[in-house]
Every structure is written in C-alpha cells, then in structure tokens.
Amino acid sequence: MIRKYNSFLLEKYKSNLLLLLESEVYGSSDFILKLQSLSKEMGKTGEIAQAINDIIDDNTYFSDVKQNYFDITDKEDKLSFLMDTKVPDDWDSEEDASLPYTMKGRGEVKIGKIIRYLVDLINDDSNDLGDVKDKDIENFVNAFKSSKVDTSISFKLVKGSDIAKYYNEKKYFSRSGSLGGSCMADESKKIFEIYTENESKVQLLVYIDNNDTIHGRAIVWKLKDSPCGAKYFMDRVYVNRDSDELRFKKFAEENGFLYKKKMNSYLENNIKFIYKGKDVVGEVTVKLDGDFKYYPFIDTMCFLDEKKKMLSNLPSEDNYMLHSVSGECEPCGNCKGKIFLAHRCNEICSECCQGHEELKKLEIETDINKNIK
Numbered sequence: 589m590i591r592k593y594n595s596f597l598l599e600k601y602k603s604n605l606l607l608l609l610e611s612e613v614y615g616s617s618d619f620i621l622k623l624q625s626l627s628k629e630m631g632k633t634g635e636i637a638q639a640i641n642d643i644i645d646d647n648t649y650f651s652d653v654k655q656n657y658f659d660i661t662d663k664e665d666k667l668s669f670l671m672d673t674k675v676p677d678d679w680d681s682e683e684d685a686s687l688p689y690t691m692k693g694r695g696e697v698k699i700g701k702i703i704r705y706l707v708d709l710i711n712d713d714s715n716d717l718g719d720v721k722d723k724d725i726e727n728f729v730n731a732f733k734s735s736k737v738d739t740s741i742s743f744k745l746v747k748g749s750d751i752a753k754y755y756n757e758k759k760y761f762s763r764s765g766s767l768g769g770s771c772m773a774d775e776s777k778k779i780f781e782i783y784t785e786n787e788s789k790v791q792l793l794v795y796i797d798n799n800d801t802i803h804g805r806a807i808v809w810k811l812k813d814s815p816c817g818a819k820y821f822m823d824r825v826y827v828n829r830d831s832d833e834l835r836f837k838k839f840a841e842e843n844g845f846l847y848k849k850k851m852n853s854y855l856e857n858n859i860k861f862i863y864k865g866k867d868v869v870g871e872v873t874v875k876l877d878g879d880f881k882y883y884p885f886i887d888t889m890c891f892l893d894e895k896k897k898m899l900s901n902l903p904s905e906d907n908y909m910l911h912s913v914s915g916e917c918e919p920c921g922n923c924k925g926k927i928f929l930a931h932r933c934n935e936i937c938s939e940c941c942q943g944h945e946e947l948k949k950l951e952i953e954t955d956i957n958k959n960i961k
Contacts, residue, residue, distance in 0.1 A: 611653035611672050613706070615644045616689055616831040617741065617803055618660045619667070620762075625735055632717075632724040633731045639717055640706050645764045650709055657688040658702065659831070664733045666696045682850040685827075686834035700729045741797045743839050745808065751792040752780040754802055760828070761801045766851070767826040771885055778882050783807070785878045793822065793839065795832060803828050806836055808845065809889060812898075815870025816863045818846035824887040825851050841865065846872070853887040853911070858901040874899040886910040 626637035657670040757773040795804035804827035849860040889899040894906040
C-alpha cells in the first residue's frame with residue numbers, strides 16, 4: 589500500500605511539474621505584423637508564417653517553452669527573445685504587461701535559429717508543418733529580411749459616434765489579448781450613449797493602423813475632481829498584444845494624463861493611479877450631460893450618483909454601479925449604495941465599498957508615515 593501511495597505521489601508530482609513547464613508563445617505587434625504579411629506568400633514560407641501566427645493568436649500551450657516574448661530588432665537578420673525563466677516570479681502583468689519586452693536580459697539570435705525552434709515546437713505538438721527542410725527556413729529568412737511591412741500604428745483620440753464604431757469587434761486587428769476578450773465588443777450603439785453623447789467629457793484613445801483596424805483602446809475622461817493636477821484620466825487599457833500597453837502609458841505620460849496603476853476592473857484597485865511617473869491615490873469624478881437608459885460596463889468610473897449626473901471611482905449613498913455587461917443601471921452591491929465612509933464599510937457591502945476601505949487604509953498609512961518622519 590505504501591509503495592502504491594508513493595507511486596501515486598510521484599505521478600502527481602510529475603503531472604504538476606509538466607503543468608509548471610507549460611507556457612504560451614508570445615510576440616510583439618511588430619513581429620505579428622511581419623508574420624501576417626509573410627503568411628500571404630506561396631509555399632512553405634506562407635505556411636510557416638501562418639502557423640507561428642496561429643499559435644500566438646490562439647494562445648496555444650506547449651510543454652517546456654524556453655525562448656519566448658519574441659520581437660524584431662534594428663538588425664535585419666536578428667530577432668530578440670526572453671527566456672521564460674528570466675521573467676520575475678513576482679511579476680504583476682496587470683501593473684506592467686509589457687515588462688518581458690523591455691526588461692534587461694533579452695537575447696538576440698539569428699532569425700533562422702528562432703524560426704527552426706518554433707517550427708520544431710509546432711511539429712512536436714501537432715506535426716502541422718510536416719517536413720521543413722533547411723532550404724525552407726532559408727527561404728523564410730530571406731523573405732522576412734526583405735519584407736517591407738508598414739508597421740506604422742499611431743494613436744488617435746476619437747469622440748461621439750466614433751467611440752461606438754471602434755468598440756465593434758470588426759474593427760479589431762485580432763481577437764487576442766484583453767482587447768479580443770472585452771465584454772463590450774460588438775454591443776449595440778445604445779449601450780455606449782453615455783460616451784457618444786458626452787463629447788466634451790469622454791474620448792476614446794485608439795491605437796490604429798492604416799487599415800482602420802485597432803490594436804488597442806482606452807476611454808479617456810475629462811475630470812471634474814482629481815487628487816492631483818491631472819485634467820484627464822485614461823481608464824483601463826485593452827490591447828491585442830501586451831507589449832503595446834507600454835505605448836499607451838507613454839502616451840498618457842506625454843499628454844499629462846492620469847492613468848490606472850493596474851489595468852483591471854477590480855474595485856480594490858479603483859483608487860490607485862500613476863501621474864507623471866508617481867503613485868497617486870484618491871477619488872476622481874466626471875460630470876455627465878444628458879440622461880441615459882442603458883449603460884456600458886465601466887471599469888473604473890463605475891459609480892453613478894442617484895441623480896445620474898456624476899460618475900466616480902468611489903461609491904456614495906444611493907448610487908448605482910455600472911458593472912453590468914447588458915446595459916443595466918443597478919443599485920450597487922448588497923447595500924443598495926447606502927454605505928458608511930468608515931472601516932465598518934466592508935461589513936455593509938464587501939464589494940461596492942472595497943474602494944473606500946482601501947482608500948481609508950492608505951490615508952491612515954500616509955498619516956502614520958508623516959508622523960514617523
């Protein structure tokens with residue numbers, strides 16, 4: 589019995605170890621654009637480019653992935669990569685999704701070696717590419733080096749009806765990443781009226797290519813109240829590729845926008861921002877124009893006052909919570925918006941009041957630190 593039990597534990601350990609070694613293959617937008625261009629080529633070059641693009645786009649898992657997070661370089665015959673093991677264990681992708689593409693320790697290697705590695709990875713898993721000869725790899729490399737792909741993607745701020753237009757998933761470059769998984773993709777235009785009818789208060793920042801398809805988007809609010817000097821706040825960023833999140837943050841920095849520290853919709857992170865490279869904590873509000881029957885899922889500015897005229901990142905008495913994916917405007921959480929701005933807050937409504945609890949805790953810590961100094 590002991591022998592059987594030990595054998596069971598060994599098999600379980602092996603199974604868990606295999607899961608730990610499993611990983612996906614990631615690539616930057618520039619690398620993906622190159623692959624998509626080459627996928628139109630005839631023969632093995634097109635097949636290889638399409639197969640690599642598919643495993644990245646489909647988030648295919650492989651065992652024992654060592655080379656990862658691929659990107660182009662300024663050298664035509666080399667690609668850069670990062671080994672999975674180099675990514676810090678405490679990496680928070682919601683705070684810095686693009687870290688693997690910017691951190692020190694990235695290696696550079698000949699394109700042919702990387703492509704052979706990826707081809708072998710695909711064939712070991714499914715044999716989709718069949719026999720790929722050295723000559724096929726050489727032809728691919730030559731095509732990759734000579735391809736003149738227009739990778740020019742730029743930022744554009746749009747407002748009014750264009751906001752609803754770029755929420756339509758037909759305008760997405762791909763269905764991958766946080767953009768592809770957005771719950772508001774392709775909802776009816778009436779859901780977005782709070783955006784489209786508030787042209788002076790709401791804009792959409794899109795990362796857009798020459799084909800009028802977007803690789804990322806983020807709502808930009810004009811603020812009534814702010815805990816710092818910022819007049820605009822860039823809400824959660826949605827992108828096809830994690831590497832592009834850094835571009836949004838740089839745009840926000842260059843334009844003096846406040847932006848989320850962690851790119852998620854968890855209420856406990858509603859009060860944590862970055863402004864001019866520094867952490868900021870506090871409440872932000874937006875004054876609305878007009879009355880609306882339907883509302884989108886709003887990541888940060890999700891609390892609507894009882895008169896339906898003011899949005900905030902923190903709840904107030906008798907407010908509504910805009911975290912519905914089907915247009916509803918509902919009283920928030922279990923407490924129907926009737927909360928106390930105190931430490932008993934979580935006892936009343938653990939969900940909608942988490943932001944206030946976090947804010948109070950941070951305010952107390954700040955006061956303590958001041959007294960220590």
